[in-house]
Amino acid sequence: MSVKTLTIDGKMVTGMAGETIFNAAWEAGIRIPRLCHVGGVSDVGACRLCLVEIEGQKKLLAACLTPVEEGMVVHTNTERLRAHRRLILELLFAERNHVCSVCVMNGQCELQDLAAEAGLDHVRLRYQFPKLGVDTSHERFGLDHNRCVLCTRCIRVCDEVEGAHTWDVSGRGARSVIIADMGEPWGQSESCTSCGKCVQVCPTGALFSKGRGVGEMRKDRRFLKYIVTAREKHQWIR
Amino acid sequence: MTVEELFELHSEEQARLRRLENRIYCCTAAGCVSCGAEGLRSAIAAAIKAEGLEGRVEVCGSGCLGLCSKGPLVRSAADGALYGELPPEEGALLVRPNPIDRQRLAAKRLDTNAPFFARQLKIVLANSGQVDPERLADYIAAGGYQALAKAVTEMTPQEVIEEIKRSGLRGRGGAGYPTGLKWELVARQPSPVKYVVCNADEGDPGAFMDRSVLEGDPHRVLEGMAIAGYAVGAQQGYIYVRGEYGLAIQRLQTAIKQAEREKLLGNRVFETGFQFRVDLRIGAGAFVCGEETALIASIEGKRGQPRQRPPYPPESGLWEKPTLINNVETFANVPPIITEGGDWFASIGTETSKGTKVFALAGKIAHTGLIEVPMGTTLRTIVFEIGGGVPGGKFKAAQTGGPSGGCIPEQFLDVPVDYESLTNIGSMMGSGGLIVMDESSDMVDVARFFMEFCMDESCGKCIPCRAGTVQMHDILSRLTRGEGTAEDIRLLEELGALLRETSLCGLGQTAPNPVMSTLRYFRHEYEAKLASGGRQ
Ligand SMILES: Cc1cc2nc3c(=O)[nH]c(=O)nc-3n(C[C@H](O)[C@H](O)[C@H](O)COP(=O)(O)O)c2cc1C
Ligand code: SF4
Ligand code: SF4
């Protein structure tokens, strides 16, 4: 497989043909913000936080979906990109009800981390305060729609890794919600194997294990990587 | 059918039509149907029977006759006269008019030399109102399927593509991508399986151009698709029609059946080795499904959601096969280009935009309806000559491009309408909706209306569009209620830039356009609405 050489933020970086800019950057220690991307499952380019500027291209492109090319010059952290990312995060905080102080993920949440990184200290947009429910019908896990950012990580991991395809999106636009099976309470889902993979990859406190108090939920960030490499290389050790 | 048989049928049917004493065409497009076209048609049919004129006088349905505001419309072939607002009992008089009837009818006769008709140039709509859309013989009498015959028997696929390239035809679905180049991209792919897709989702509010073409001349679209299939090497075509277009769906079904029966579509087209089938796929009325990647997902039976491009459909489209997607009007332009030649087509229009464009005139304009004009016609000609001006008011703005377009103020009335110049003044050609506004229109509310549309139609996949349209709509609503602040206008601009630059698909990318263009030309209206009463 051929190797491509490119420049990301002034640094010479190499990547395999077909590899994404996102991966090549992370391997070189350049951390591009992301929310919908999670290693081990397909990418959808939905959160738009990983958009980068590529010299010679008018459009911003999602790093998680754009393959590296020889001689590419990529900028991941320009003033324009930072402004866009801040506003996207503001949109997310205003969209649903993210009350961090009472969330099981307080301090561990990827959305919080992104906001901190972006230096976001207040939201200029109107909070929408939608009325959304919490599904606690599952024996071990819960889903709080108020904290869901619709990244669809749960859908993809359940479909592509566990093979259960329990989750999907129903409705469109701002009315989109994550549903189990055909809209049943999670606890009554016939496809769910209770493997917990979706809970581990959820970036926020939307999917959580029951019995955790505020700030107590810990997600195993290497969980998915472990399963994927284990399957590919048959190494069932961590 | 062989090519010889096609030409035989062509002359036979023409001779038959010439032998008729009269043929009366009743517009059976949606606009006229809603004001009584069906009753009118039955009254004429009954009169023919009562007079014992069967076989000598005929009545038939036809596609849109253009001046929808004067419906129901009827065209009488014997004297070429066009009548508007005919009640059934007067329609019956057309069958065998005596001098008194003639006088009565003369009052309903429309002046076809008026600018509304005279300033138009019909290529796409050439058959609309001239043929019965439910009869294949009518289309053949009008020269139909001769372009397909010429393509498959006299031209190589590459020659067909060269002809399209020479014509300068650009996509009529909105973005204006050069059609010949797109065909070439698909033709170049080595895959043995390819698809041709006709985008008939037409979701812009108030737009009915594609619908009129499908209802009035369905065979034309099939012929265009088959020529495309031959050129790019595809054997299967799909037409993705919105479910609300019941009549168009029915006419297409009839047309496909007729064409298959005569071997104009199917296994051995014109008894050559070329095969091409067309199937319909019915959309469920989501605007976003008009976006090509969402449309593909929808045909595949998945949730109609866009995906990142590249890869573009010509490389990887339907079921990951090379796929050509063109708009209805784009395909409808193809047969005349093949028959008359690319140079003929390229002689019409402007430097960068060739041929004609169909527009649906709506809003504060005397003649609402469907028009077709050469590219480069000025807005002033369209609005004041063809459209008859703004009744009882003063022109304020014209909105083109629907929810992705912008509002064009009076100072640009003399700009020639083509892809580039509309983009330069902050609007878009779009698919052809043209809404005229007078001074009673509130531009902030117009912007709010289109933003509400985009908010409701956002698929929700990406954050900027899903949540950004909600916030922009929120701010616009506040402004229209007189509760907005100067900071709100700044946020509106910031959000607009975000949506434009970061949204995943065209819906989100163009959703800010109506806001941006009204802010550019009517900023004072925004400022006058601030809670502070315009003081900063
Ligand atoms: C939100 C959205 C809606 C669209 N709706 C339509 C439509 O209804 N009809 C259409 O022909 N093209 C529509 N398009 C454009 C198509 O994606 C595509 O560009 C077009 O069908 C290509 O055909 P053309 O090259 O003949 O214009 C839409 C695009 C977007 C982003
Ligand atoms: S627990 Fe496992 S099977 Fe159940 S929904 Fe989550 S990922 Fe799917
Ligand atoms: S539940 Fe979690 S993983 Fe699933 S879409 Fe919502 S935020 Fe993403």
Ligand code: SF4
């Ligand atoms: S821009 Fe809007 S319609 Fe397009 S993918 Fe994003 S959310 Fe969906």
Ligand code: FES
């Ligand atoms: S991480 Fe690339 S778009 Fe979300």
